[in-house]
Amino acid sequence: MFTRFLKSLFFACFFVLLVFTATANDGYKLWLQYAPFExxxxxxxxxEYLSDIxxxxxxxxxxxxxxxFQLATEGFFKGSLTPRIDSSGNGKIWVGKISDLPVxxxxxxxxxxxxxxxxxxxxxxxSGQVIVTAKKDVGLLYGTFALLKAIQTRERLDELDRLENPKIQTRMLNHWDNLNRTVERGYAGFSxxxxxxxxxxxxxxxxxxxxxxxxxxxxxxxITNVNANALVLTPIYLEKAAAIADAFRPYGIKLYLTARFSAPMELDKLPTxxxxxxxxxxxxxxxxxxIYEYxxxxxxFVVKADSxxxxxxxxxxxxxxxxxxxLAEALQPFGGLVMWRAFVYSENTPTDRTKQAYDEFKPLDGKFLDNVIVQVKNGPLDFQPREPFHPLFGAMPETPLMMEFQITKEYLGQDTHWVNLASLWKEVLQADTYAKGQGSTISKVLxxxxxxxxxxxxxxxxxxxTDRNWTGHPTAQADWYSYGRLAWDPHTDIGQIAEDWLKMTFTTDATFVSTAKNIMLKSHSIAVDYMTPLGLHHIMARSHHWGPGPWVTGGRRDDWTATYYHRASEDGIGFDRTSAGSNALEQYNPAVQKQxxxxxxxxxxxxxxxHRVPWDKELSSGNTLWMEMALRYQRGVEGARWMQAEWDSIEGKIDEERFGHIRSFxxxxxxxxxxxxxxxxxxxxQFAQQPLPEGVEAPEKDLEYYMGFRRFFVPGI
Incomplete structure (x- = not known):
């Protein structure tokens, strides 16, 4: 009787404490909020579980x-519970390796x-215990985080029965961070x-x-930019890198560095x-x-060369x-890997820039040492809002290939647009290469x-x-989170990923989660509509890639311009990559070519x-090309307005600070x-020479205004 009274008193005090300790949330805790129970x-x-571990x-x-466990419990109970963590083996939560399990x-x-x-x-x-077990220490760590996620998303612990192994061995982040702390294509502060x-x-x-x-x-x-600086391979920087590696080791994270190919010449004056x-x-x-001594x-090594x-x-x-x-031969005695990027192109403008990686790497299949992995971007061009999958994924059975996704939004609104990248990545991961017949998806290659x-x-x-919320836009945290979940298992449902992230980051309120999840899952297609509908690509402003620039032409390289890719004229628009054009389509399996x-x-x-398509060509939608393009641009705008209205509808469901931040963006x-x-x-x-179709809003300014628009000091260049 007295015990029940004490428990009731504890929980009464706990909820009073919640009322009087509500604070602003700047997003620093990411999805590890460990928010108090509601x-x-x-x-x-x-x-009952967290008090005895x-x-x-x-x-x-x-x-x-x-x-x-201590951090989580402090968050869940606002510091009013200190868990008992010992090695007795009798706790309601038991964490230990397989070798330590009771017989x-x-x-x-x-x-x-x-x-x-x-x-x-x-x-x-x-039998009343939650067991977290693994072969290795790192597995125990992953299992612990999985248990804490289950608690954050309010799963029943007495129903747990989950065996997890990662589908991909090495799951990496590439930082394009320079030694001076600037970040190439970084939109969340300095390194x-x-x-x-x-x-x-x-x-x-x-x-x-x-x-x-x-x-x-x-x-x-x-941790260093692929546009590498050889200094990072010198003792003064290796000592610094070693300190980071030491800090990361208990978390199961290995450190890689980018290697500049000319380092022997730059550091030790070799003639070649x-x-x-x-x-x-x-x-x-x-x-x-x-390096291995440090x-x-x-x-x-991660290497960018000839690009x-x-x-x-x-x-x-x-x-x-x-x-x-x-480099692979140098690393072999120590078990190191070389991640050699396939993003290469020649000094001269090619007939079709998208073809070069395949043309250069396909003949080399099977000629790399076994500790080399060729790192391939998701598409054949450069992280566009939407691209077909890279043809190399269907072409190198004898050479390990790894995927390179871009979590930072270089071409997708940078730091102010809410675009759920998991939608883009899932589209790529489930694409079928037909390398060994139907069902040869990229996820199975990886x-x-x-x-x-x-x-x-x-x-x-x-x-x-260095932004307090890590990623600039609060919702860009979801891209980091989603990448990690898909890296562990490329087959994971992105709707479940979105739901988990929302619950862990904001609240488990059903209305909030449902509404925000709907925004997330539709946001990518909306962005494609208002940026690059119908397969348009690389029409961003020059250099910084922020905002539209379909008029960009001239300069040192044609393939750094928009006009090289869209080729608009009075006759039509588009890049013919069929056998009648550049024949880039030939690089895909015949079953893919047929599509x-x-x-x-x-x-x-x-x-x-x-394809290159005349403006008045009637499409499968029933619209002409020009009409379909205009209507899709309008649909994208209306989609962005819908996102804004949907977000406004859930005001009050989360803290004002993060809600207001997202609203302003x-x-x-x-x-x-x-x-x-x-x-x-x-x-x-001006090329289509046709009026805007009904339902498409007329621009407020003229073309000269947009072409003359300039913005200085855009971050991330």
């Missing part, structure tokens, strides 16, 4: 797990336990890596970064960087040995395999199941910076990517959607 029933249910074993990762459980669940991989875990409810303070000071943000990544299963990070030169080969072997578990002015094997008449194998790759990997170009070869049957989403997004529509339609209308 009902007495929830608090009572989870209190057994953590069996000792290691730096065990210390991380213990701290995470009774080991025998009863032998089949499930044998299926756990080195990075996997098992969540199980057995979080403060090289001046390293190695003696480890900023708390590094630890919170590691926590966030570990909660998603991200286990690798490359020729990959077949014995002195160059010796230099890289010595450098690899030196960082014993160093992951390896956008970066040096590479082309300078010496060598192949991409020659260049990659040079996880190694299609070709039996020895190494599997995926990476995303990070979108974080896009015929103008009449090509999806309207890719129409102008593959949606206002910008609507304005810029109108700008995109008006600028593009005015420009293309």
């Amino acid at each position: 009902t007495h029933t929830e608090a009572h249910y989870y209190h 057994s953590l069996v074993g000792q290691s730096p990762t065990h210390e991380v797990i213990s701290k995470e 009774k459980i080991s025998r009863s669940f032998k089949d499930q336990l044998e299926k756990i991989g080195d990075q996997g875990y098992l969540l199980l409810y057995v 979080i890596w403060n090289w001046h303070r390293l190695p003696n000071h480890i900023d708390k943000q590094y630890i919170d970064y590691a926590r966030a990544n570990a909660s998603l299963g991200i286990n690798a990070t490359s 960087a020729d990959p077949l030169d014995p002195a160059v080969q010796a230099w890289w072997k010595d450098k690899a040995k030196e 960082i014993p578990d160093f992951g390896g 956008e002015g970066q040096p590479g094997p082309h300078n010496y008449g060598r192949t991409q395999a020659d260049g990659a194998n040079l 996880d190694g199941s299609l070709h039996g790759y020895k190494h599997t990997a995926i990476t995303g170009v990070a979108n974080i910076g 896009w070869q015929d103008l009449e049957s090509t999806s309207l989403d890719y129409l102008l990517w593959f 949606l206002k910008i997004q609507v304005s810029e959607a109108e700008w995109w529509r008006d600028a593009c339609l005015l420009y293309f209308q």
Whole structure:
């Protein structure tokens, strides 16, 4: 009787405390908010488990797990509960490796336990206990975060029975961060890596970064720009990088660095960087040995070569395999990997820029050393709002390929547009290459199941910076989160990902979650409509890629202009990539070619990517090309306005600070959607020479105004 009274008193005080401690939320905690329970029933249910935890074993990762339970419990109960964490084995939550499991459980669940991989875990409810178990420490960490996610999303713990192994071995973030702390294509402030303070000071943000990544299963990070600076390979910077690696190690995260191909010349005055030169080969072997003395578990190199002015094997008449194998051979004794980017193009403007990576890498299939992974962008051009999948994914069965997604929104509104990138990525991951017949999806290429790759990997170009909310736009946190979830399992339902993120980041309120999820899942198609409908691509403003620039022409390279890609004239618009044009379509499997070869049957989403189409051509929609283009631009604007109205309808469901931040950005997004529509339609209308169809709003300004618009100091260049 007295015990029940004490419990009732505790929960009464707990909810009074909630009322008087509500504070603003700047978004720093990401999806690890560990927000207080919203009902007495929830608090009572989870209190029973979180108050009594057994953590069996000792290691730096065990210390991380213990701290995470403490942080979570403090958040869930507003500091009014300190969990008992010991190694007794009797806790309501039991966390320990398979080797430490009680014999009774080991025998009863032998089949499930044998299926756990080195990075996997098992969540199980057995006889009143929640069991978190794994082969390795890192699996225990992932399992702990999975349990805490279950609590954040208000799952029943007495129904847990979940075995998880990652589908892809190496799940990486690529930071395009420079040593001076600027971030190329970064829209959330400066780089979080403060090289001046390293190695003696480890900023708390590094630890919170590691926590966030570990909660998603991200286990690798490359912290320097692919447009590399050779200085990062010198002792003064290796010492700093080693300090970061030490901080990340308990979280299961390996450190990678970008390697500048000409480093032997720049750092030690070698006369050449020729990959077949014995002195160059010796230099890289010595450098690899030196790096591993600083960082014993160093992951390896990420390399951009022969692209956008970066040096590479082309300078010496060598192949991409020659260049990659040079570094791979140096790393082999230590187990390191080379992630060699396929984003290459020649010094001269090609007939079709989208063809070069395939033309250069396809003949080299099987000629790379086995610790090389070729890193391929999702599309053949450059992270456009929508592209067909990269043809290399259907063409290199003997060479491990990894996906490169762009989490930062270089071409998708940068820091002010709400665009859920999971929708774009899922479209790519489920695309069928037909490499081994129907069902040969890109997700199966990446996880190694299609070709039996020895190494599997995926990476995303990070979108974080020193902004308090990490990503500039609060909803851009969802892109980091979604990337991590899809990297763990490319088959994960993106609707479930969105729902989990919303519940963990904001609230479990059903109306809020349903409304915001609907916005998220429709946002990408809306952005494509007001930016690049019907397969238009690369029509952004020059250099900074912020805002429309379909008129961009001239300059050093034709393939850095918009007119190179859309080719608009009075006769029509579009880039013919069929056999009658550049024949880029030939790089795909015949079954894929069949989908896009015929103008009449090509999806309207890719129409102008593959075909040149007259303005008055009637499409499958029943509209002429011009009408369909104009109506889609208008539909995009109306979609942005719909997003704004839907968000306004859930005011009061979350904290004012983040709600207001997103509301103000949606206002910008609507304005810029109108700008995109008006600028593009005015420009293309001078070629189409037709009026705007009914229902499309007339622009407020003339074309000269939009073409003359300038914005200075755009971030991220």
